[in-house]
Amino acid sequence: MQITLSNTEEKIIATIAKAAQQMQMPAFLIGGFVRDKILGRPTKDADIVCLGDGIKLAHAVAELFQPKPNVAYFKNFGTAQIKLPLPDGSFFEVEFVGARKESYTEQSRKPKVMAGTLAEDQLRRDFTINAMGISLNADDYGMLLDPFTGIHDLKAKIIQTPLDPLQTFSDDPLRMMRAIRFATQLNFSIAPKTFDAIQQDAHRIKIVSQERITDEFNKILLATKPGIGLEMLSKSGLLSIIFPQMMALHGVENIDGMGHKDNFYHTLQVIDNIAEVTDDLWLRWAALLHDIGKPATKRFEPGHGFTFHGHEVVGARMVPKIFAQFKLPLNEKMRQIKKLVELHLRPISLTKENITDSAIRRLLFDAGNDIDALMLLCNADITSKNKQKVQRYLQNFEMVKERMKEVEEKDHLRNWQPPLSGEDIMRIFGLPPGRKVGMIKDAIREAILDGVIPNTYQAAYAFMLQKAASLNLQPI
Ligand code: CTP
Numbered sequence: 140m141q142i143t144l145s146n147t148e149e150k151i152i153a154t155i156a157k158a159a160q161q162m163q164m165p166a167f168l169i170g171g172f173v174r175d176k177i178l179g180r181p182t183k184d185a186d187i188v189c190l191g192d193g194i195k196l197a198h199a200v201a202e203l204f205q206p207k208p209n210v211a212y213f214k215n216f217g218t219a220q221i222k223l224p225l226p227d228g229s230f231f232e233v234e235f236v237g238a239r240k241e242s243y244t245e246q247s248r249k250p251k252v253m254a255g256t257l258a259e260d261q262l263r264r265d266f267t268i269n270a271m272g273i274s275l276n277a278d279d280y281g282m283l284l285d286p287f288t289g290i291h292d293l294k295a296k297i298i299q300t301p302l303d304p305l306q307t308f309s310d311d312p313l314r315m316m317r318a319i320r321f322a323t324q325l326n327f328s329i330a331p332k333t334f335d336a337i338q339q340d341a342h343r344i345k346i347v348s349q350e351r352i353t354d355e356f357n358k359i360l361l362a363t364k365p366g367i368g369l370e371m372l373s374k375s376g377l378l379s380i381i382f383p384q385m386m387a388l389h390g391v392e393n394i395d396g397m398g399h400k401d402n403f404y405h406t407l408q409v410i411d412n413i414a415e416v417t418d419d420l421w422l423r424w425a426a427l428l429h430d431i432g433k434p435a436t437k438r439f440e441p442g443h444g445f446t447f448h449g450h451e452v453v454g455a456r457m458v459p460k461i462f463a464q465f466k467l468p469l470n471e472k473m474r475q476i477k478k479l480v481e482l483h484l485r486p487i488s489l490t491k492e493n494i495t496d497s498a499i500r501r502l503l504f505d506a507g508n509d510i511d512a513l514m515l516l517c518n519a520d521i522t523s524k525n526k527q528k529v530q531r532y533l534q535n536f537e538m539v540k541e542r543m544k545e546v547e548e549k550d551h552l553r554n555w556q557p558p559l560s561g562e563d564i565m566r567i568f569g570l571p572p573g574r575k576v577g578m579i580k581d582a583i584r585e586a587i588l589d590g591v592i593p594n595t596y597q598a599a600y601a602f603m604l605q606k607a608a609s610l611n612l613q614p615i
Contacts, residue, residue: 142176144255147493148185151223151231155187156275158199164191167257167272167284174268177293178325183225184232188260188272194219200233210532217252237264258286258341262301265314266321267292280525296327304336312343315377316355323359334375341376349466352381356465365414369427373403384461385427387434394400397444402433405522410450413518421472425479425516430458432480455481471592479516482506486517489542490535497589499542504588510553514540550587550594557584558599568607569615582606 140456144152159166172185189196194212196221201210204223212219217237222230229448240255242264259273265387267289283290287301298318300307307530308314324327329337344352359368369385372378379386390401406427413426432454433447440446458477462469487504506513514536521532545551557580564576583599583606585591592598604614 142173144176144181147225147231148182151233152185152275154203155200156280158203159189159196159275159278162191162196164189164196165257166190166196166275168275169260169272170264170269173271173273173283174289174293177271177290183229184234187233187235187275188238189235190257193217193237197221197233197235200235220326225473237543254386257284260284263310264301265307265311265317266298267301268298268321296325297330298322298327299330299333300336304333305340308336309344311347312340312512313347313351313355315340315344315375316352316359316372319368319371319375319377320358322371323362323365323404326364326367329371334371337375337377341380344377344380349464353465353467356381357420360410360427361418361420363414364411365423366411367430367536369407369410382461384431384434384457388430391476392439392444392445394439395441397439399437399445402430406430408522409516409519413515416515416519419512422479422512422515425476425512426519428454428458428461428476428480429483429516429520430454431461432498451481451484475512478506478509482509482513483516483520485575486514486536486539489539490532494539494542495590496542496546499539500550500552500588500590503543503550504555507554510543510554552588552594557596558587558594558596559583559603564603567603567614568612570612575610577598578610579603579606 142543155166166187166189167279168185170186171183175182187193187196194210194214197210197212198407201208202219204221206224210219210221217239219235220232222232225231238255238260239252240259261270261272261284263389267287270285270287270290271289272284274284275282290301298321300314316331318329321327334502359365359372362368365468369378372381373386373389385403385406388406389401390403391398391401406429408428410423410426413422417423430447430450432450432452435453436447436450438446438448455477458480459469459473462473462476467473480506482502485505489498489502503510518533518536521529523529523532559578559580561572561580564570564579570576583603586602587594587599590604607613
């Protein structure tokens with residue numbers, strides 16, 4: 140089989156082959172590495188399957204490298220892994236496993252594992268394109284071993300299982316999500332029989348751990364066009380189980396000739412738009428969640444039409460729960476997404492005429508360091524099919540950005556720190572922590588944001604004295 144390898148990959152693989160031949164243990168490249176090399180995609184890891192003890196082979200391979208890599212192994216699974224340094228400072232990971240046949244029980248993912256042949260091992264893999272092997276053995280080195288014509292499916296851009304799909308999915312229901320993930324990443328289609336099986340077995344995703352589901356979901360979100368995968372998740376029935384809040388975005392309603400757009404497809408479009416300008420997973424999550432509060436806030440106002448008042452606030456409040464549900468870290472990134480969801484309508488409201496500096500200042504203050512991300516989200520949120528409208532909205536945002544630049548240059552609000560802190564106020568007036576300190580601090584902030592005083596220490600100090608006097612406070 141002709142595949143193109145880098146010099147480093149060539150050397151690594153030849154060394155693995157040498158160790159296997161010294162041990163007289165047949166070994167094969169298998170799975171994702173073979174698939175990706177045939178497709179010409181970059182890879183940073185390879186799986187080796189051998190007819191024998193994978194852990195022993197890993198140790199023998201490690202011996203042939205200088206410096207000798209550490210062998211991490213899992214006796215229970217019979218797998219071992221070594222990490223080899225690459226010239227760019229990263230690592231190439233090689234995983235070793237003895238060829239196995241496995242069978243799973245209905246209710247559990249814990250397989251019963253027995254040694255098997257290469258063909259048996261290939262049979263239990265997820266998709267034909269992931270079941271191809273390449274021999275590392277002296278007599279047929281480099282030969283493609285492809286019993287399920289994965290090469291044909293690669294060319295035809297089809298994802299299908301080697302066995303009856305219901306059997307393959309019952310071995311590991313996560314594979315239903317993997318099918319959709321690969322179809323999205325590679326821009327392949329899923330064979331009808333395989334897709335039907337996903338629809339039929341979607342409920343079994345419930346036995347898979349949330350961490351594994353989230354991992355696949357994030358990979359879909361990181362694809363060039365995540366919308367393709369999200370729609371497949373929806374059609375397959377998986378999305379209603381793993382993300383019912385997103386399914387609730389589906390649908391259009393029409394009353395008295397007044398309708399609204401389908402928020403599900405709008406959301407997909409926004410994600411695809413943002414995917415064109417950033418690889419940041421969290422911004423893609425922000426796009427995914429920006430309208431998540433719409434179903435809960437939908438109202439019909441007679442004579443006016445459908446409204447979603449407050450959906451940005453309701454949506455922002457839903458973010459921590461959704462993050463917890465996906466077992467995503469409840470950290471700064473989550474808070475950033477919450478903020479972006481809450482603020483996503485604000486730049487639009489600034490595109491009207493006669494916007495005051497103070498409104499611009501408030502947005503800069505509220506968005507802080509996330510202002511650029513917010514503008515990316517707002518641009519992506521323009522999904523009108525009317526090209527002129529799109530042009531007009533984009534121009535409006537450019538104007539808002541211009542205004543923000545002007546105000547920012549004047550007032551430096553982006554990383555705004557109050558010129559007088561709560562501690563300063565307590566010290567100056569001899570106050571304990573409490574309500575009055577907060578009132579003075581808030582008054583200073585409001586005065587700066589409203590443009591009543593400039594953003595300087597001196598002006599803030601004078602203003603503080605005034606405010607304090609109105610509260611019967613004098614400096615000590
Ligand atoms: N595999 C499988 N069923 C799974 C997971 C993995 O059959 N649920 C097999 C496939 O043959 C797959 C190989 O194990 O090619 C390696 O799995 P993994 O590293 O998860 O995926 P890759 O195919 O390497 O792709 P990626 O690196 O993009 O995840």
